[in-house]
Amino acid sequence: xxPVRDDTDFGSAPVSxxxxxxxxxxxxxxxxxxxxASEDILDLCPEPVVQPVISAGPTPDSRPDSAxxxxxxxxxxxxxxxxxxxxxxxxxxxxxPMPRPAPRKPVSAAQSRRARLSYxxxxxxxxxxxxxxxTRGLPLALVLGVCALLLANAQNRAQLVAWGQxxxxxxxxxxxxxxxxxxxxxxxxxxxxxxxxRLAEELPSSSFRLDLPALRAEIExxxxxxxxxxxxxxxxxxxxxxxxxxxxxxxxxxxxxxLLDIEGHRxxxxxxDAPLPDLPLLAGVGAQTHVREALxxxxxxxxxxxxxxxxxxxxxxxxxxxxxxxxxxxxxxxGAMQALERVLALNQAQDLLARDVLSVDLRNPYRxxxxxxxxxxxxxxxxxxxxxxALQ
Numbered sequence: 001x002x003p004v005r006d007d008t009d010f011g012s013a014p015v016s017x018x019x020x021x022x023x024x025x026x027x028x029x030x031x032x033x034x035x036x037a038s039e040d041i042l043d044l045c046p047e048p049v050v051q052p053v054i055s056a057g058p059t060p061d062s063r064p065d066s067a068x069x070x071x072x073x074x075x076x077x078x079x080x081x082x083x084x085x086x087x088x089x090x091x092x093x094x095x096x097p098m099p100r101p102a103p104r105k106p107v108s109a110a111q112s113r114r115a116r117l118s119y120x121x122x123x124x125x126x127x128x129x130x131x132x133x134x135t136r137g138l139p140l141a142l143v144l145g146v147c148a149l150l151l152a153n154a155q156n157r158a159q160l161v162a163w164g165q166x167x168x169x170x171x172x173x174x175x176x177x178x179x180x181x182x183x184x185x186x187x188x189x190x191x192x193x194x195x196x197x198r199l200a201e202e203l204p205s206s207s208f209r210l211d212l213p214a215l216r217a218e219i220e221x222x223x224x225x226x227x228x229x230x231x232x233x234x235x236x237x238x239x240x241x242x243x244x245x246x247x248x249x250x251x252x253x254x255x256x257x258x259l260l261d262i263e264g265h266r267x268x269x270x271x272x273d274a275p276l277p278d279l280p281l282l283a284g285v286g287a288q289t290h291v292r293e294a295l296x297x298x299x300x301x302x303x304x305x306x307x308x309x310x311x312x313x314x315x316x317x318x319x320x321x322x323x324x325x326x327x328x329x330x331x332x333x334x335g336a337m338q339a340l341e342r343v344l345a346l347n348q349a350q351d352l353l354a355r356d357v358l359s360v361d362l363r364n365p366y367r368x369x370x371x372x373x374x375x376x377x378x379x380x381x382x383x384x385x386x387x388x389x390a391l392q
Contacts, residue, residue: 172208179232180204184240191224195240207232223266249291250276252283262295264288284313294319297331300340303348318363328359339365 107115124130150156182199184192198218202210212230219228219242229241247259247267257270259277266288270276280298287294294311301308301321309322319336321329331339339362346352352360352370361369 172206174206177206177208178204179207179210179236179238181235181237182240183237185242187242187244188224191222191242191244194222195219195242199238199240203238204236210238224268226261247277247279248295250279250281251288252281253288254283254285258288260288260291262291264291281310282313283310284316286316287311287313293336297321297336297340300337301344303344304353307353323353327353327357330359330361330363332363332365335365 125134151160180203182196182203184195187195199215202215210232212232216228216230219225219230219240224244225242226245227243231239231241233239245261245265245267248262249260250270251258251260257272257274257276259267259270259279260282261267280295282288282291282294290313294313297311297319298308304323307323307327309324312320312322314320314330318333319331321331321340323329329340329343343352343360343362347354356373356375358371358373361371
Protein backbone atom coordinates (compact mmCIF):
# COMPACT_ATOMS: atom_id res chain seq x y z
CA UNK A 1 0.00 0.00 0.00
CA UNK A 2 0.97 3.57 -0.61
CA PRO A 3 1.82 5.70 2.40
CA VAL A 4 -0.82 8.22 3.41
CA ARG A 5 0.27 11.73 4.13
CA ASP A 6 -1.24 13.86 6.87
CA ASP A 7 -1.66 17.63 7.00
CA THR A 8 1.94 18.34 7.93
CA ASP A 9 3.42 16.97 4.75
CA PHE A 10 0.68 18.27 2.36
CA GLY A 11 3.04 20.59 0.54
CA SER A 12 6.34 18.70 1.04
CA ALA A 13 6.05 16.40 -1.98
CA PRO A 14 3.99 16.62 -5.18
CA VAL A 15 1.06 14.32 -5.65
CA SER A 16 -0.71 13.21 -8.76
CA UNK A 17 -3.99 14.80 -10.05
CA UNK A 18 -5.89 11.61 -9.44
CA UNK A 19 -4.78 11.54 -5.83
CA UNK A 20 -5.81 15.15 -5.41
CA UNK A 21 -9.25 14.52 -6.86
CA UNK A 22 -9.82 11.46 -4.68
CA UNK A 23 -8.73 13.35 -1.57
CA UNK A 24 -11.14 16.25 -2.38
CA UNK A 25 -14.22 14.04 -2.62
CA UNK A 26 -13.26 12.04 0.47
CA UNK A 27 -12.94 15.30 2.33
CA UNK A 28 -16.41 16.43 1.05
CA UNK A 29 -18.04 13.18 2.20
CA UNK A 30 -16.48 13.48 5.63
CA UNK A 31 -17.71 17.06 5.96
CA UNK A 32 -21.29 16.05 5.11
CA UNK A 33 -21.07 13.25 7.63
CA UNK A 34 -20.02 15.80 10.25
CA UNK A 35 -23.02 18.01 9.44
CA UNK A 36 -25.44 15.08 9.62
CA ALA A 37 -23.93 14.05 12.95
CA SER A 38 -24.81 17.49 14.35
CA GLU A 39 -28.56 16.85 13.85
CA ASP A 40 -30.76 15.90 16.77
CA ILE A 41 -31.35 12.37 15.50
CA LEU A 42 -27.63 11.53 15.94
CA ASP A 43 -27.30 12.92 19.44
CA LEU A 44 -26.82 9.44 20.89
CA CYS A 45 -24.22 8.39 18.31
CA PRO A 46 -20.49 9.06 18.96
CA GLU A 47 -19.12 11.98 16.99
CA PRO A 48 -16.79 10.70 14.26
CA VAL A 49 -13.28 11.99 14.16
CA VAL A 50 -12.63 13.50 10.77
CA GLN A 51 -9.08 13.79 9.47
CA PRO A 52 -8.41 15.04 6.00
CA VAL A 53 -6.48 12.45 4.02
CA ILE A 54 -4.60 12.95 0.79
CA SER A 55 -4.11 9.71 -1.09
CA ALA A 56 -1.92 9.06 -4.09
CA GLY A 57 -4.57 6.95 -5.64
CA PRO A 58 -7.84 5.25 -4.97
CA THR A 59 -7.61 2.75 -2.17
CA PRO A 60 -10.27 0.55 -0.65
CA ASP A 61 -10.24 2.70 2.52
CA SER A 62 -10.74 5.95 0.65
CA ARG A 63 -13.65 4.90 -1.56
CA PRO A 64 -17.25 5.88 -0.78
CA ASP A 65 -19.31 3.48 1.28
CA SER A 66 -21.98 2.95 -1.37
CA ALA A 67 -22.01 2.43 -5.07
CA UNK A 68 -24.00 5.64 -5.63
CA UNK A 69 -21.33 7.79 -3.96
CA UNK A 70 -18.62 6.07 -6.03
CA UNK A 71 -20.53 6.73 -9.23
CA UNK A 72 -21.06 10.35 -8.21
CA UNK A 73 -17.30 10.70 -7.53
CA UNK A 74 -16.38 9.18 -10.90
CA UNK A 75 -18.80 11.57 -12.71
CA UNK A 76 -17.43 14.53 -10.74
CA UNK A 77 -13.82 13.62 -11.59
CA UNK A 78 -14.73 13.27 -15.26
CA UNK A 79 -16.58 16.59 -15.54
CA UNK A 80 -14.81 18.86 -13.02
CA UNK A 81 -11.32 20.33 -13.39
CA UNK A 82 -8.64 19.60 -10.84
CA UNK A 83 -9.02 21.76 -7.72
CA UNK A 84 -6.46 24.45 -7.17
CA UNK A 85 -4.25 24.90 -4.13
CA UNK A 86 -6.50 27.65 -2.72
CA UNK A 87 -9.58 25.46 -3.08
CA UNK A 88 -7.91 22.62 -1.26
CA UNK A 89 -6.89 24.90 1.56
CA UNK A 90 -10.48 26.25 1.83
CA UNK A 91 -11.94 22.77 1.97
CA UNK A 92 -9.31 21.73 4.51
CA UNK A 93 -10.36 24.68 6.70
CA UNK A 94 -13.98 23.67 6.52
CA UNK A 95 -13.11 20.08 7.32
CA UNK A 96 -12.32 20.98 10.91
CA PRO A 97 -14.72 19.29 13.36
CA MET A 98 -17.82 21.43 14.12
CA PRO A 99 -18.55 22.11 17.78
CA ARG A 100 -21.16 19.79 19.14
CA PRO A 101 -24.45 21.57 19.97
CA ALA A 102 -25.44 21.78 23.56
CA PRO A 103 -27.79 18.99 24.65
CA ARG A 104 -31.46 19.88 24.86
CA LYS A 105 -33.01 20.45 28.22
CA PRO A 106 -35.55 17.87 29.32
CA VAL A 107 -39.20 18.95 28.75
CA SER A 108 -41.31 19.19 31.88
CA ALA A 109 -44.88 17.90 32.22
CA ALA A 110 -46.29 21.44 32.37
CA GLN A 111 -44.50 22.39 29.16
CA SER A 112 -45.80 19.23 27.52
CA ARG A 113 -49.36 20.05 28.55
CA ARG A 114 -48.98 23.60 27.27
CA ALA A 115 -47.63 22.30 23.99
CA ARG A 116 -50.55 19.89 23.58
CA LEU A 117 -53.03 22.65 24.45
CA SER A 118 -51.42 25.00 21.96
CA TYR A 119 -51.60 22.32 19.28
CA UNK A 120 -55.29 21.67 19.94
CA UNK A 121 -56.12 25.37 19.91
CA UNK A 122 -54.35 25.75 16.60
CA UNK A 123 -56.31 22.83 15.14
CA UNK A 124 -59.56 24.37 16.36
CA UNK A 125 -58.64 27.72 14.84
CA UNK A 126 -57.94 26.08 11.48
CA UNK A 127 -61.39 24.39 11.47
CA UNK A 128 -63.77 26.52 9.29
CA UNK A 129 -66.81 26.00 11.54
CA UNK A 130 -65.08 26.98 14.78
CA UNK A 131 -63.25 29.84 13.10
CA UNK A 132 -66.52 31.30 11.76
CA UNK A 133 -68.15 30.80 15.16
CA UNK A 134 -65.36 32.68 16.91
CA THR A 135 -64.95 35.50 14.38
CA ARG A 136 -68.63 36.05 13.53
CA GLY A 137 -70.92 34.15 15.84
CA LEU A 138 -69.33 35.21 19.10
CA PRO A 139 -69.37 38.99 18.35
CA LEU A 140 -72.94 38.73 17.13
CA ALA A 141 -73.99 36.86 20.25
CA LEU A 142 -72.32 39.49 22.43
CA VAL A 143 -74.12 42.33 20.60
CA LEU A 144 -77.47 40.57 20.87
CA GLY A 145 -76.90 39.85 24.52
CA VAL A 146 -76.14 43.50 25.26
CA CYS A 147 -79.25 44.62 23.32
CA ALA A 148 -81.43 42.11 25.17
CA LEU A 149 -80.03 43.25 28.48
CA LEU A 150 -80.80 46.89 27.67
CA LEU A 151 -84.28 46.18 26.32
CA ALA A 152 -85.21 44.13 29.36
CA ASN A 153 -85.77 47.40 31.20
CA ALA A 154 -89.17 48.99 30.49
CA GLN A 155 -87.77 52.50 30.93
CA ASN A 156 -85.10 51.86 28.31
CA ARG A 157 -87.71 50.56 25.90
CA ALA A 158 -89.89 53.62 26.43
CA GLN A 159 -86.93 55.92 25.91
CA LEU A 160 -85.98 54.08 22.72
CA VAL A 161 -89.53 54.38 21.38
CA ALA A 162 -89.58 58.09 22.22
CA TRP A 163 -86.31 58.63 20.35
CA GLY A 164 -87.65 56.76 17.33
CA GLN A 165 -90.88 58.75 17.26
CA UNK A 166 -88.99 62.02 17.59
CA UNK A 167 -86.70 61.12 14.70
CA UNK A 168 -89.68 60.01 12.57
CA UNK A 169 -91.61 63.21 13.32
CA UNK A 170 -88.60 65.36 12.48
CA UNK A 171 -88.59 63.94 8.96
CA UNK A 172 -92.30 63.32 8.32
CA UNK A 173 -93.87 66.46 9.76
CA UNK A 174 -91.97 68.85 7.54
CA UNK A 175 -94.05 71.68 5.98
CA UNK A 176 -93.59 70.42 2.42
CA UNK A 177 -95.29 67.13 3.35
CA UNK A 178 -98.38 68.65 5.01
CA UNK A 179 -101.88 68.29 3.44
CA UNK A 180 -104.46 70.87 4.45
CA UNK A 181 -106.92 71.45 1.56
CA UNK A 182 -109.63 69.19 0.04
CA UNK A 183 -111.22 69.32 -3.42
CA UNK A 184 -114.34 67.15 -3.94
CA UNK A 185 -116.00 66.35 -7.26
CA UNK A 186 -119.58 67.64 -7.73
CA UNK A 187 -121.94 65.60 -5.53
CA UNK A 188 -125.13 66.12 -3.56
CA UNK A 189 -124.84 68.86 -0.92
CA UNK A 190 -125.54 66.44 1.91
CA UNK A 191 -122.81 64.07 0.75
CA UNK A 192 -120.35 66.92 0.24
CA UNK A 193 -120.88 68.12 3.80
CA UNK A 194 -120.48 64.59 5.18
CA UNK A 195 -117.18 64.01 3.36
CA UNK A 196 -115.73 67.37 4.37
CA UNK A 197 -116.72 66.83 7.99
CA ARG A 198 -114.97 63.46 8.00
CA LEU A 199 -111.77 64.72 6.36
CA ALA A 200 -111.65 67.75 8.68
CA GLU A 201 -110.85 65.30 11.50
CA GLU A 202 -107.68 64.18 9.67
CA LEU A 203 -106.41 67.44 8.16
CA PRO A 204 -104.05 69.15 8.32
CA SER A 205 -101.71 66.18 8.47
CA SER A 206 -98.57 64.84 6.85
CA SER A 207 -98.99 62.84 3.67
CA PHE A 208 -97.03 60.02 5.32
CA ARG A 209 -99.53 59.79 8.18
CA LEU A 210 -102.68 59.75 6.01
CA ASP A 211 -104.15 56.29 5.46
CA LEU A 212 -105.74 56.83 2.04
CA PRO A 213 -107.08 53.25 1.64
CA ALA A 214 -108.84 53.47 5.01
CA LEU A 215 -110.34 56.88 4.18
CA ARG A 216 -111.49 55.58 0.80
CA ALA A 217 -113.16 52.55 2.39
CA GLU A 218 -114.89 54.80 4.91
CA ILE A 219 -116.23 57.14 2.22
CA GLU A 220 -117.43 54.20 0.13
CA UNK A 221 -119.34 52.95 3.17
CA UNK A 222 -121.74 55.88 2.76
CA UNK A 223 -125.08 54.78 1.32
CA UNK A 224 -125.06 57.19 -1.59
CA UNK A 225 -121.45 56.49 -2.66
CA UNK A 226 -120.83 53.75 -5.18
CA UNK A 227 -117.12 54.35 -5.73
CA UNK A 228 -114.54 56.84 -4.43
CA UNK A 229 -110.93 57.72 -5.25
CA UNK A 230 -108.49 59.80 -3.19
CA UNK A 231 -105.36 61.38 -4.62
CA UNK A 232 -102.71 63.70 -3.18
CA UNK A 233 -101.65 66.62 -5.34
CA UNK A 234 -99.20 69.47 -5.16
CA UNK A 235 -99.36 72.40 -2.74
CA UNK A 236 -100.84 70.26 0.04
CA UNK A 237 -104.14 69.41 -1.70
CA UNK A 238 -106.23 66.24 -1.61
CA UNK A 239 -108.54 65.42 -4.52
CA UNK A 240 -111.61 63.26 -3.82
CA UNK A 241 -113.56 61.82 -6.75
CA UNK A 242 -116.95 60.29 -5.89
CA UNK A 243 -119.47 58.44 -8.04
CA UNK A 244 -122.93 58.50 -6.46
CA UNK A 245 -125.64 55.87 -6.58
CA UNK A 246 -128.70 56.78 -8.61
CA UNK A 247 -132.01 56.11 -6.79
CA UNK A 248 -134.60 54.34 -8.96
CA UNK A 249 -137.25 53.20 -6.46
CA UNK A 250 -138.77 54.02 -3.10
CA UNK A 251 -139.07 51.07 -0.70
CA UNK A 252 -141.33 50.98 2.34
CA UNK A 253 -139.94 48.31 4.65
CA UNK A 254 -142.79 48.65 7.16
CA UNK A 255 -140.81 50.84 9.53
CA UNK A 256 -139.05 53.37 7.31
CA UNK A 257 -138.78 54.68 3.78
CA UNK A 258 -135.59 54.11 1.80
CA LEU A 259 -134.29 55.08 -1.62
CA LEU A 260 -132.88 52.14 -3.57
CA ASP A 261 -130.62 51.95 -6.62
CA ILE A 262 -130.92 49.44 -9.44
CA GLU A 263 -129.00 46.83 -7.42
CA GLY A 264 -131.24 47.24 -4.40
CA HIS A 265 -128.59 49.04 -2.37
CA ARG A 266 -129.84 51.73 -0.03
CA UNK A 267 -129.09 55.24 -1.29
CA UNK A 268 -130.68 57.30 1.45
CA UNK A 269 -133.05 57.04 4.38
CA UNK A 270 -136.02 59.37 4.24
CA UNK A 271 -137.27 61.18 7.29
CA UNK A 272 -140.92 60.64 8.25
CA ASP A 273 -141.82 64.22 7.38
CA ALA A 274 -139.69 64.38 4.22
CA PRO A 275 -141.52 64.80 0.89
CA LEU A 276 -141.69 61.65 -1.22
CA PRO A 277 -139.74 61.73 -4.47
CA ASP A 278 -141.40 60.90 -7.78
CA LEU A 279 -140.19 57.30 -7.87
CA PRO A 280 -141.95 53.92 -8.12
CA LEU A 281 -143.14 52.64 -4.77
CA LEU A 282 -142.21 49.16 -3.54
CA ALA A 283 -143.31 47.47 -0.33
CA GLY A 284 -142.98 44.16 1.44
CA VAL A 285 -140.17 42.05 2.83
CA GLY A 286 -137.60 41.10 0.20
CA ALA A 287 -138.65 43.74 -2.33
CA GLN A 288 -135.21 45.41 -2.13
CA THR A 289 -133.54 42.31 -3.58
CA HIS A 290 -135.77 42.20 -6.69
CA VAL A 291 -135.67 45.81 -7.84
CA ARG A 292 -134.93 44.94 -11.48
CA GLU A 293 -137.90 42.58 -11.70
CA ALA A 294 -140.18 45.16 -10.06
CA LEU A 295 -139.12 47.89 -12.48
CA UNK A 296 -139.81 45.58 -15.42
CA UNK A 297 -143.35 44.90 -14.13
CA UNK A 298 -143.96 48.60 -13.58
CA UNK A 299 -142.84 49.39 -17.11
CA UNK A 300 -145.28 46.78 -18.45
CA UNK A 301 -148.11 48.31 -16.35
CA UNK A 302 -147.65 51.81 -17.77
CA UNK A 303 -150.93 51.57 -19.77
CA UNK A 304 -152.77 51.75 -16.42
CA UNK A 305 -151.55 55.34 -16.14
CA UNK A 306 -152.29 57.24 -12.95
CA UNK A 307 -154.22 54.35 -11.45
CA UNK A 308 -150.96 52.50 -10.73
CA UNK A 309 -149.78 52.93 -7.13
CA UNK A 310 -146.95 50.43 -6.80
CA UNK A 311 -145.93 46.84 -6.15
CA UNK A 312 -146.09 44.76 -2.97
CA UNK A 313 -143.85 41.74 -2.35
CA UNK A 314 -145.95 38.97 -0.77
CA UNK A 315 -144.30 36.21 1.22
CA UNK A 316 -140.95 37.09 -0.35
CA UNK A 317 -142.19 34.99 -3.31
CA UNK A 318 -144.43 36.97 -5.66
CA UNK A 319 -145.85 40.42 -6.50
CA UNK A 320 -149.19 42.21 -6.18
CA UNK A 321 -149.87 45.17 -8.46
CA UNK A 322 -151.70 47.80 -6.40
CA UNK A 323 -154.12 50.22 -8.14
CA UNK A 324 -156.34 52.98 -6.85
CA UNK A 325 -159.74 52.07 -5.30
CA UNK A 326 -157.84 49.29 -3.46
CA UNK A 327 -157.76 47.11 -6.51
CA UNK A 328 -155.05 44.44 -6.79
CA UNK A 329 -153.72 42.18 -9.48
CA UNK A 330 -152.33 39.07 -7.79
CA UNK A 331 -149.52 37.74 -9.96
CA UNK A 332 -148.13 34.18 -9.78
CA UNK A 333 -144.69 33.31 -8.49
CA UNK A 334 -143.52 32.28 -11.95
CA GLY A 335 -144.61 33.86 -15.22
CA ALA A 336 -145.64 37.16 -13.56
CA MET A 337 -144.99 39.18 -16.69
CA GLN A 338 -147.20 36.97 -18.89
CA ALA A 339 -150.03 37.06 -16.33
CA LEU A 340 -149.90 40.85 -16.12
CA GLU A 341 -150.01 41.15 -19.89
CA ARG A 342 -153.20 38.95 -19.96
CA VAL A 343 -154.90 41.23 -17.43
CA LEU A 344 -153.92 44.32 -19.38
CA ALA A 345 -155.33 42.75 -22.56
CA LEU A 346 -158.68 41.96 -20.84
CA ASN A 347 -158.81 45.48 -19.43
CA GLN A 348 -158.22 46.97 -22.84
CA ALA A 349 -160.88 44.76 -24.44
CA GLN A 350 -163.63 44.76 -21.75
CA ASP A 351 -162.64 47.46 -19.26
CA LEU A 352 -162.16 44.79 -16.64
CA LEU A 353 -160.45 47.02 -14.11
CA ALA A 354 -163.01 49.80 -14.58
CA ARG A 355 -165.72 47.58 -13.12
CA ASP A 356 -166.52 47.02 -9.43
CA VAL A 357 -163.71 44.45 -9.01
CA LEU A 358 -161.65 44.15 -5.86
CA SER A 359 -158.87 41.90 -7.24
CA VAL A 360 -157.89 39.79 -10.17
CA ASP A 361 -156.29 36.61 -8.86
CA LEU A 362 -153.95 34.98 -11.38
CA ARG A 363 -151.90 32.93 -8.96
CA ASN A 364 -153.26 29.87 -10.75
CA PRO A 365 -152.84 30.69 -14.44
CA TYR A 366 -155.33 27.94 -15.41
CA ARG A 367 -158.07 29.22 -13.09
CA UNK A 368 -158.25 33.03 -12.83
CA UNK A 369 -160.54 34.39 -10.10
CA UNK A 370 -162.32 37.76 -9.94
CA UNK A 371 -163.20 39.15 -6.51
CA UNK A 372 -166.02 41.71 -6.73
CA UNK A 373 -167.42 44.02 -4.05
CA UNK A 374 -170.64 43.12 -2.10
CA UNK A 375 -172.66 45.83 -3.89
CA UNK A 376 -171.67 44.52 -7.26
CA UNK A 377 -172.63 41.02 -6.16
CA UNK A 378 -176.12 42.20 -5.13
CA UNK A 379 -176.51 44.03 -8.41
CA UNK A 380 -175.45 40.91 -10.28
CA UNK A 381 -178.00 38.81 -8.37
CA UNK A 382 -180.76 41.34 -9.07
CA UNK A 383 -179.94 41.28 -12.75
CA UNK A 384 -180.03 37.49 -12.76
CA UNK A 385 -183.40 37.54 -10.88
CA UNK A 386 -184.99 39.92 -13.31
CA UNK A 387 -183.77 37.81 -16.19
CA UNK A 388 -185.32 34.69 -14.68
CA UNK A 389 -188.72 36.42 -14.08
CA ALA A 390 -188.75 37.68 -17.62
CA LEU A 391 -188.18 34.16 -18.88
CA GLN A 392 -191.13 32.85 -16.84
